[in-house]
Amino acid sequence: MPQQKQILIIDELLTPKQDFENSVKKSNLDYEIIWDENTATPDKVEVIVTVLRKLGKEYLTQFPNLKMIAVAFTGYDSVDMEYCREHKIAVYNVPKYSTNSVAELTIGLTIAVLREITYGNSIIRNGGWSFKPGIELFGKTIGIMGTGEIGVATAKVFKALGCELIGWSRSENEAFKSLGGKYIENKQEFFAASDIVSIHLPLNKQTEGVITKKELSAMKKTSILVNTARGPIINEADLIAALEQKEIAGAGLDVFAQEPINSNNRLLTLENVVLTPHIAYKTEEALNRRMEVTVNNISYFLQNKNTNRVD
Numbered sequence: 001m002p003q004q005k006q007i008l009i010i011d012e013l014l015t016p017k018q019d020f021e022n023s024v025k026k027s028n029l030d031y032e033i034i035w036d037e038n039t040a041t042p043d044k045v046e047v048i049v050t051v052l053r054k055l056g057k058e059y060l061t062q063f064p065n066l067k068m069i070a071v072a073f074t075g076y077d078s079v080d081m082e083y084c085r086e087h088k089i090a091v092y093n094v095p096k097y098s099t100n101s102v103a104e105l106t107i108g109l110t111i112a113v114l115r116e117i118t119y120g121n122s123i124i125r126n127g128g129w130s131f132k133p134g135i136e137l138f139g140k141t142i143g144i145m146g147t148g149e150i151g152v153a154t155a156k157v158f159k160a161l162g163c164e165l166i167g168w169s170r171s172e173n174e175a176f177k178s179l180g181g182k183y184i185e186n187k188q189e190f191f192a193a194s195d196i197v198s199i200h201l202p203l204n205k206q207t208e209g210v211i212t213k214k215e216l217s218a219m220k221k222t223s224i225l226v227n228t229a230r231g232p233i234i235n236e237a238d239l240i241a242a243l244e245q246k247e248i249a250g251a252g253l254d255v256f257a258q259e260p261i262n263s264n265n266r267l268l269t270l271e272n273v274v275l276t277p278h279i280a281y282k283t284e285e286a287l288n289r290r291m292e293v294t295v296n297n298i299s300y301f302l303q304n305k306n307t308n309r310v311d
Contacts, residue, residue, distance in 0.1 A: 006044045007031045007298070008063075011051035013072055014282065015291045023295040029302070047298055050078070052259075057083045068092065068301045071310075072294040074281075075230060077203050081311055091311045092297035096149055097289040098281035103154040105280040106198055106228045107161075109252025111137060112274045113224050119271065135222075138162040143184075143194030145169070145211075146229065147176040151200035155179055158198075166193055170206075191218040196226060203230035213238040217247060224250045228280040231255040240266050243273060254280045 071093045115134035142158045147169040165181035168190040184190040211234040236257040250272035
């Protein structure tokens, strides 16, 4: 009797293991599910399920019969795509599962910075009451950097709150234009015109480090930057300098150049920054959708379907 093929889960999916197993069973996938790498049989592993863990050549070579990597995340830059192409390993991702969750946290971070919510919370917990006036979101110009699915969803909420919209993106999106959004091709002009810059770009070779001192220095001193996309899109050292020198008013950051963030990162010392630990996608509803789509992607692969296949 042939040995059963294995699906190896190497990252925490943040949903009950039983739910994943039930979904696999419901989809009639004939695999043994392995939750502990130490109990996997490398030559039986045909599918690896990951989220953010780095999968480089050194790691992947131990699985000679690996056929698919199911990335339970939208971004897949953690995977060595060149190795996968060379060894005909299919890579699938989970797009759109957290669109609303990310949009909601973006709005939350923006308001938290403008109204200094975390500072107000600290004051009242320490017996204080007096608090300086905050900044109203209504009427502000929001620069949406990356007008894909999440960018447009976020723009819709900003629009509903009475904001003006401008965009900078590799390609123009009619859905963004239908909201009244106007594209600005020149990046420095885009940053200069924005009261709030909200980043929604994917991380790739073209976008890594695309925001530097040049862009940040073009911003108004009253402007803020919000990033719920990926940390390396911004040159973090340049952002820290801009915040320390009050070249911009503040930032709301859910993502960082290194995660978890280093304990000596100077962002942790700044009062004009609101920080969250990469949680934009992390709602119960989004995680359940992600789990279901991940299992569906394994089925798609076995049926030779390219839905959600990135390579």
